[in-house]
Amino acid sequence: xxxxxxxxxxxxxxxxxxxxxxxxxxxxxxxxxxxxxxxxxxxxxxxxxxxxxxxxxxxxxxxxxxxxxxxxxxxxxxxxxxxxxxxxxxxxxxxxxxxxxxxxxxxxxxxxxxxxxxxxxxxxxxxxxxxxxxxxxxxxxxxxxxxxxxxxxxxxxxxxxxxxxxxxxxxxxxxxxxxxxxxxxxxxxxxxxxxxxxxxxxxxxxx
Amino acid sequence: xxxxxxxxxxxxxxxxxxxxxxxxxxxxxxxxxxxxxxxxxxxxxxxxxxxxxxxxxxxxxxxxxxxxxxxxxxxxxxxxxxxxxxxxxxxxxxxxxxxxxxxxxxxxxxxxxxxxxxxxxxxxxxxxxxxxxxxxxxxxxxxxxxxxxxxxxxxxxxxxxxxxxxxxxxxxxxxxxxxxxxxxxxxxxxxxxxxxxxxxxxxxxxxxxxxxxxxxxxxxxxxxxxxxxxxxxxxxxxxxxxxxxxxxxxxxxxxxxxxxxxxxxxxxxxxxxxxxxxxxxxxxxxxxxxxxxxxxxxxxxxxxxxxxxxxxxxxxxxxxxxxxxxxxxxxxxxxxxxxxxxxxxxxxxxxxxxxxxxxxxxxxxxxxxxxxxxxxxxxxxxxxxxxxxxxxxxxxxxxxxxxxxxxxxxxxxxxxxxxxxxxxxxxxxxxxxxxxxxxxxxxxxxxxxxxxxxxxxxxxxxxxxxxxxxxxxxxxxxxxxxxxxxxxxxxxxxxxxxxxxxxxxxxxxxxxxxxxxxxxxxxxxxxxxxxxxxxxxxxxxxxxxxxxxxxxxxxxxxxxxxxxxxxxxxxxxxxxxxxxxxxxxxxxxxxxxxxxxxxxxxxxxxxxxxxxxxxxxxxxxxxxxxxxxxxxxxxxxxxxxxxxxxxxxxxxxxxxxxx
Numbered sequence: 001x002x003x004x005x006x007x008x009x010x011x012x013x014x015x016x017x018x019x020x021x022x023x024x025x026x027x028x029x030x031x032x033x034x035x036x037x038x039x040x041x042x043x044x045x046x047x048x049x050x051x052x053x054x055x056x057x058x059x060x061x062x063x064x065x066x067x068x069x070x071x072x073x074x075x076x077x078x079x080x081x082x083x084x085x086x087x088x089x090x091x092x093x094x095x096x097x098x099x100x101x102x103x104x105x106x107x108x109x110x111x112x113x114x115x116x117x118x119x120x121x122x123x124x125x126x127x128x129x130x131x132x133x134x135x136x137x138x139x140x141x142x143x144x145x146x147x148x149x150x151x152x153x154x155x156x157x158x159x160x161x162x163x164x165x166x167x168x169x170x171x172x173x174x175x176x177x178x179x180x181x182x183x184x185x186x187x188x189x190x191x192x193x194x195x196x197x198x199x200x201x202x203x204x205x206x207x
Numbered sequence: 208x209x210x211x212x213x214x215x216x217x218x219x220x221x222x223x224x225x226x227x228x229x230x231x232x233x234x235x236x237x238x239x240x241x242x243x244x245x246x247x248x249x250x251x252x253x254x255x256x257x258x259x260x261x262x263x264x265x266x267x268x269x270x271x272x273x274x275x276x277x278x279x280x281x282x283x284x285x286x287x288x289x290x291x292x293x294x295x296x297x298x299x300x301x302x303x304x305x306x307x308x309x310x311x312x313x314x315x316x317x318x319x320x321x322x323x324x325x326x327x328x329x330x331x332x333x334x335x336x337x338x339x340x341x342x343x344x345x346x347x348x349x350x351x352x353x354x355x356x357x358x359x360x361x362x363x364x365x366x367x368x369x370x371x372x373x374x375x376x377x378x379x380x381x382x383x384x385x386x387x388x389x390x391x392x393x394x395x396x397x398x399x400x401x402x403x404x405x406x407x408x409x410x411x412x413x414x415x416x417x418x419x420x421x422x423x424x425x426x427x428x429x430x431x432x433x434x435x436x437x438x439x440x441x442x443x444x445x446x447x448x449x450x451x452x453x454x455x456x457x458x459x460x461x462x463x464x465x466x467x468x469x470x471x472x473x474x475x476x477x478x479x480x481x482x483x484x485x486x487x488x489x490x491x492x493x494x495x496x497x498x499x500x501x502x503x504x505x506x507x508x509x510x511x512x513x514x515x516x517x518x519x520x521x522x523x524x525x526x527x528x529x530x531x532x533x534x535x536x537x538x539x540x541x542x543x544x545x546x547x548x549x550x551x552x553x554x555x556x557x558x559x560x561x562x563x564x565x566x567x568x569x570x571x572x573x574x575x576x577x578x579x580x581x582x583x584x585x586x587x588x589x590x591x592x593x594x595x596x597x598x599x600x601x602x603x604x605x606x607x608x609x610x611x612x613x614x615x616x617x618x619x620x621x622x623x624x625x626x627x628x629x630x631x632x633x634x635x636x637x638x639x640x641x642x643x644x645x646x647x648x649x650x651x652x653x654x655x656x657x658x659x660x661x662x663x664x665x666x667x668x669x670x671x672x673x674x675x676x677x678x679x680x681x682x683x684x685x686x687x688x689x690x691x692x693x694x695x696x697x698x699x700x701x702x703x704x705x706x707x708x709x710x711x712x713x714x715x716x717x718x719x720x721x722x723x724x725x726x727x728x729x730x731x732x733x734x735x736x737x738x739x740x741x742x743x744x745x746x747x748x749x750x751x752x753x754x755x756x757x758x759x760x761x762x763x764x765x766x767x768x769x770x771x772x773x774x775x776x777x778x779x780x781x782x783x784x785x786x787x788x789x790x791x792x793x794x795x796x797x798x799x800x801x802x803x804x805x806x807x808x809x810x811x812x813x814x815x816x817x818x819x820x821x822x823x824x825x826x827x828x829x830x831x832x833x834x835x836x837x838x839x840x841x842x843x844x845x846x847x848x849x850x851x852x853x854x855x856x857x858x859x860x861x862x863x864x865x866x
Contacts, residue, residue: 023804029322029395029794036391036425043429047462051437051448054458064453133446137453140446144437162849171854179854 022175034182038189041152045193048148049200052141062205064138067131069205074125075198078118082153085114086191089160089184096177104180105167108160111187115157122150142201149197152190159183226790227319227732229811238811240324241731242313245331247627249306252335253299259342260294261694263287265687272684274672284668285352286371290345292355293375296470297382298338300612304477305330305389307619308417310627312393314722314729315411317402317738319792320808322395325851326388329815333385336823341378344371351375354666356467356518357438359449359459364442370830373442376435377826383432384822390421390428397421400792401800402721403739411720411743412487412494415501416480419508420473426512427469434462443832457522464515472511474608476504478615479546482568485618486550488716489565490557493744496549503542510539520588521595533586540583547576563637564716567618570645571610578606581656596666599659605652617644617697624701625715629727630708636700643693650686654679719744737793818847 025031056062063069092107126143133143163183166172172180229235235244267287270279279287313321321327344350349371353362362372397418401410410418438459440446448454487494494500516524516532550572559565581603585591594600617640625631663676670676714723723746725734742748790808795801825840 021805021807023794026797027794027804029399029806032395032398033323033326033391036394040387040391040425040429043426044433047430047433047465051433051458051462054461055448055453055455058455059453133440134444135447135452137447137455140440140448140454144440144446148436158845162852165849166854176854179852 022178024178024181028178030178030182031185034185038186041189042193044148045145045196048141048145049196052145052200055137055141059137062138063142064136065131067135067138070142070202072202074121075202078121079194079198081114081118081121082191082194085111085118085156086184086188088114089180089187093177093180093184096172096180097174099174101167101170101172104172105164108164108167108180112157112160112164115153115160118153119150119157122146145197145201149190149193152193156183156187156190159186223732223735224730227730229731234811237816238328238813240320240328240809240811240815242309242321242324242327243627243729243731245327246306246308246310248331249302249309249334250627252331252338253303253306256294256298256338256342257303258694260291260299261691263291263294265691267291268684268687270668271670272681274670274674274677276669279668281668282352283348285354285666286345286348286350288666289351289354289357289375290341293341293351293379294338295608296355296474297379298334298341300474300608301386301470302334303616304417304420304474304612305386305393307481307623308393308413308477309389311623311722312396312414312417313400314725314733315414315720316397316400316405317721317734317740318396318400319733319790321392322400322806323392323809325809325812325815327392328812329819330385330388330392332816332819333388333822334382336819337378337382337385337826340381340823340826341374344374344378349374356463357459358463359438359456362438362442363450364445367442373439373830376439376442377830380432380435380439381822381826383428383435386424386428390424393417393421394425398797399794400806401795402737403793403795403800403802404741405795406799407797408498409740409743410501411480412483412497412500412504413477413480413720416476416483416504419504420476423469423473423476423508423511427466427473429466430462431466434459434466437462439829457519457524460519460522461515464518465512468515468518469508469511471607472507475611476507478571478612479504481615481619481622482550482571483546484720485564485568485615485622486553487744488622488718489562489568490553490559491717492553492557493719494549495552495556496545497743499545500549503545506542507539510535510542514539517586517591520585520591526588529588533588536586537583540579543579547572547579562621562716563632563634563641564618564622566638566641567614567621570641571614571618574606574610574614574645574648576610577653578603578608578610582607594659596664597659598655598663598665601665602652602655602659605648605655609648609652613648617641620697622716623722624704625711626722626727626729628705628708629711630704631711631715632700632704632708636696636703640693640696640700643689643696647686647689647691647693650689651683654683714746717747719747721745812851814847814851818844818851821847 020027088107088110092104092111095101095103095107131139133140160183163172163180166176166179227241229239229241239245264287266279267284270276270284309321309327313319341351349369351357351371351374353367353372353375357372357375360366397410397414437446437448441448441450441454449456449459483494483500513535514532516528517536520529520533550568561569581599585594585603621632621637658676658679661674661676663670663674670680711727713726715727716723721734721738721740722729724738790810792806792808793802794804794806796803821840821844825837825844828834828836828840
């Protein structure tokens, strides 16, 4: 390396904390950890979708047996709920960055409630389903993929619930916005995956 | 060699020890998050599984040494070879390399610890419990018996009604959590925790290969987890994915090999990184083609995902698809060839010293090249069909895996154990170990090529006398015991060296990378000073600096006010016992490694252990179909996760309180 001796860095009189603490986004390890978690989770869904499309490609009829193509009303309401959850957690993130903990708490509570409504709707959809997961491969894939997505919604809801608990004991400030950002990131991921579920599970059998 | 000392060093190191060490032995056992303890635990535990899986192999060899042998019945033989493969691949090879990674990646990048210390401890506990879970099946005589790739329909409920396969499915799902956690930790550590100046193009090659391997893990392991979830649902609840109710048995093979082939590189790449490091140090010259070696690691990692169908040439996929995957499989020889030629060039252009670590690497090159050559034969689809499921394949992949992973692993043991224990291994025993192992490996696996071409199928528990396979099989069995003897010598050597080994000193080999710039074994805080480097081989170039030296300006730390070492001292000075933010270190930018942020590191904690115990309860409950218990285990897990994520006070908050 070039060994020219610049002296600019030896100003030891400077105050100690030039480096920022509590960094967020790509400067923090937490953000990278979440991005990597999302990457590997996305591969689980990629595998599931591939399995679905592979079985479908090798099946003479789709859906199999006497099963009808899935209805769209409930999943479309579900789409609105999940997208709404993404918007509200985004607003929560903004609020916590702007040191407005009460708004942040409100928006996170909205996200949590939307998730609960989504999950209830999914349970309702399951309960009135004319087929069960053990009928054939189509039915198994339908329940498995929507079910595993539902589990991810539950995980997202638990994350928000933990953050809500933290907010009630006062641990929700600008310095802690990283946790909210990570939860938001995870929510957006669950959302995007849902759009794939909607397209592949609910819409594509109509093609 | 150490960084130049100043008068504060003594005080600083005492302070640092107080900050970074978990003081008493019991809490260290249960709660330490020090990457060195965790790395050492990974290495020891993985080696234990190596021995257990090796014992399975010996049992198989005893059965096969003569025709029509009745030492084992076919059922138990199936369990032996399945558990042998499963333990070797999943519970030995990957965790062993992750163990070395755990110990040496933070040292090589000059960090105080891994990016997520508690996640690191959690990863080890999960690995340990998943391994015990899997091996428990052997003790209860219900070990998995479907082969290490567990093809359906053999592994479906109707043909495997007993819980053997459930151990396999749940055990690997459980282990997947550990592997994924470890991979994420490596990636973030390598991206964000390198010392100032250690830009990507200066990173040691071992660190490069661990990075690529971790990325491959993130993309490959989910396919296995998904396949396991689907088969578990099918076996337990009567779902249909792989059976005749509209499913497809080939779906299993696609999902499994989409993981399974990249897994070969998950195992090989870090081993290749070890090879690059050892060849560099013992050739006494910078490795030839540094950039090419790093690029071939990346290329291997990418192409790894385009070759899985070559495990399925014989199952009746269209010839066009077979040809495409055959071509991709041939392509993988390109980066492998680049690496081998770079290593050879380094040896030729350097002044090699054939000490024990390098001997193992020479053994690696010989065996690995033989395995690679048979590997290049398989993409010829017609040849592949002839030898599929014969001992030729067994010979090939053992040459690749033993050559490509076990030889570098032993090289790494001789190279790095002195750093980990502070003691040298005995040379005489070491040479005996090497030569017996080398002869034993070739004695076991070379004749298998011939047996395979003569038609001996793999996984048969016995064979008829008139097949003419007996003499070679007896020879193989004898050679297998030679391998066992050599491994026993190695274990003796370790205990001998711990008891009476020569002191290693900081840098017994004249190392090039940062792990040799600290004591052996390293202190809990790794390095006394926050370092900065300006070279690929900083120890050789004496290009390690205290981060506040004037040279820092030349190594991409542009912030004129920046004075990292001063910050470190400031932190120590400000520390008081109640200060929850005592563990602090510096984060750097991804590509150029400029100092960028202060990170607060997690303190030691028993939560990783408790959470992995809760998960063990979950997987055990699933094994026995106790769904209420499983639900309870999930609630307990969530409780521990919430505790884990519960924030500590920030420095500002703590100040406000005391004020």
